[in-house]
């Protein structure tokens with residue numbers, strides 16, 4: 001069984017075809033890298049996978065389950081996490097705040113001590129070498145990237161999409 005199974009994905013923007021019948025298959029534990037010149041359609045395909053764009057044709061299965069109505073909300077439920085090329089972090093806040101905030105729907109109070117501990121443990125588990133209480137503004141680009149990845153892992157993502165992970 002494939003973790004990600006995209007078959008004959010076609011995505012058009014008006015009369016322009018950005019993805020033309022693309023097959024993309026990923027098994028659990030695999031790391032794939034999409035290479036292509038600027039405008040080749042890499043981000044478009046990943047946006048289709050993450051439910052940000054709707055494919056005009058083709059089919060998508062996550063962990064063997066066919067996804068008919070895809071959306072970013074649904075993507076989280078399927079265990080997908082996406083780190084976009086441009087960071088979506090609040091510089092004035094700490095690492096743990098960036099990771100936790102926006103992740104606790106309907107919750108108006110957060111146990112600070114617990115949250116810090118949880119974020120720190122997750123960071124340590126993956127050897128991210130982050131201090132949960134550091135201010136994001138003080139971090140290097142590479143460290144910010146790790147915070148973005150931590151955000152997806154904190155939400156329980158098991159399939160990570162990293163768009164231009166080495167760009168800055």
Ligand SMILES: Nc1ncnc2c1ncn2[C@@H]1O[C@H](COP(=O)(O)OP(=O)(O)O)[C@@H](O)[C@H]1O
Nearest residue numbers: 013016018036037038039040041042043044045
């Ligand atoms: N929202 C959009 N509307 C119109 N055209 C788009 C849109 N997104 C991407 N494109 C076009 O689709 C092509 C592929 O873009 P993209 O997937 O961003 O390429 P890559 O990530 O490989 O550089 C480009 O020609 C781009 O201009």
Ligand SMILES: [Mg+2]
Nearest residue numbers: 042043044163
């Ligand atoms: Mg791109």
